[in-house]
Amino acid sequence: MGKWAIAIHGGAGVDPTLSDKAQKDAKQLLERCLKLGVSDLRANKAAIDVVERIVKELEDDPVFNAGKGSVLTNKGTVEMEASIMDGQGRKYGAVSGLSIVKNPVSLARRVMDKTPHSYLAFAGAEEFARAQGVEEKEKSYFIVEDRKKVLNYAKKINETLFGYPEIDSKTLKPKGEVPLRKNAQPSFGYYRPETVGCVVVDKRGMCAAATSTGGMTNKMVGRIGSAPIIGAGTYACELCGVSCTGEGEFILRAMLAREVAAAMEYKGLSLKEAVENAINKRLDKGQAGLIAVSNKGEVAYGFNSNGMFRGFATEDGMEIGIWDKMFKV
Numbered sequence: 001m002g003k004w005a006i007a008i009h010g011g012a013g014v015d016p017t018l019s020d021k022a023q024k025d026a027k028q029l030l031e032r033c034l035k036l037g038v039s040d041l042r043a044n045k046a047a048i049d050v051v052e053r054i055v056k057e058l059e060d061d062p063v064f065n066a067g068k069g070s071v072l073t074n075k076g077t078v079e080m081e082a083s084i085m086d087g088q089g090r091k092y093g094a095v096s097g098l099s100i101v102k103n104p105v106s107l108a109r110r111v112m113d114k115t116p117h118s119y120l121a122f123a124g125a126e127e128f129a130r131a132q133g134v135e136e137k138e139k140s141y142f143i144v145e146d147r148k149k150v151l152n153y154a155k156k157i158n159e160t161l162f163g164y165p166e167i168d169s170k171t172l173k174p175k176g177e178v179p180l181r182k183n184a185q186p187s188f189g190y191y192r193p194e195t196v197g198c199v200v201v202d203k204r205g206m207c208a209a210a211t212s213t214g215g216m217t218n219k220m221v222g223r224i225g226s227a228p229i230i231g232a233g234t235y236a237c238e239l240c241g242v243s244c245t246g247e248g249e250f251i252l253r254a255m256l257a258r259e260v261a262a263a264m265e266y267k268g269l270s271l272k273e274a275v276e277n278a279i280n281k282r283l284d285k286g287q288a289g290l291i292a293v294s295n296k297g298e299v300a301y302g303f304n305s306n307g308m309f310r311g312f313a314t315e316d317g318m319e320i321g322i323w324d325k326m327f328k329v
């Protein structure tokens with residue numbers, strides 16, 4: 001039997017004014033999810049089942065931007081999306097435009113397992129969800145108060161911002177100078193990214209990846225980001241599993257997740273080298289991060305944002321971090 005490994009993220013780009021309590025809540029959630037993943041892996045569960053289970057947990061908790069607690073569109077609605085990929089056979093399923101499905105990642109899994117297709121969106125995806133009997137919730141279940149405040153704030157200020165301005169968490173106004181986006185691309189703010197993802201290699205050396213998100217605050221209704229797109233937000237093959245987070249438009253252009261796998265496959269780079277290559281060379285613009293595992297049981301991560309909620313576990317232990325440093329737990 002080979003070495004298992006698991007990594008999770010709760011989004012790249014962290015509000016610099018994030019309270020200690022919010023940081024603690026995020027770390028506790030990451031730790032709880034890692035522990036669940038570790039016990040599943042020790043019990044010989046398959047990588048694809050573990051990534052689905054852990055992303056479900058992350059969706060159910062309002063701490064991050066996925067499932068309950070998703071960020072809001074420019075119309076104040078929720079449009080969730082998710083994808084899952086099994087490295088064994090390179091099978092993939094994705095969903096977008098969900099407003100009542102409790103666990104988008106599980107619907108993505110059903111698209112992969114139970115349809116001849118790979119990707120369902122909006123009304124068709126929700127019709128499929130109903131036919132499958134997956135759990136649904138009222139629209140209000142997904143919307144938490146804090147996300148409304150952030151949407152109002154995003155609407156009030158200049159929409160062509162780059163990354164995070166320093167935000168005073170009480171007044172929700174920028175502290176000091178607001179960094180203006182150079183070469184503005186997407187014309188919406190970038191607040192509370194916090195997408196979630198999980199990558200796993202199980203004891204048999206099988207890799208899997210899953211990513212789930214509400215997208216970006218103030219996104220146009222109908223906008224699809226990187227999280228559900230194969231090769232951009234999520235990728236898994238025989239060599240590795242990758243989940244990305246950050247400014248979707250740039251992740252899409254870079255095909256960031258596939259870039260890690262391709263560098264390993266065709267250039268023979270190690271997992272760590274391939275991750276560094278993707279973050280440093282393929283992301284010319286935009287803030288993003290990613291987590292990855294290899295079929296040898298290695299873990300790697302990288303980000304060019306001011307931080308990334310993340311954690312990983314191997315037989316050697318468990319580490320969690322938000323800013324530059326990782327801490328053993």
Ligand SMILES: NC(=O)C[C@H](N)C(=O)O
Nearest residue numbers: 193195215225245246248
């Ligand atoms: N925070 C994120 O990771 C957002 C996601 N990549 C998107 O573009 O929707």
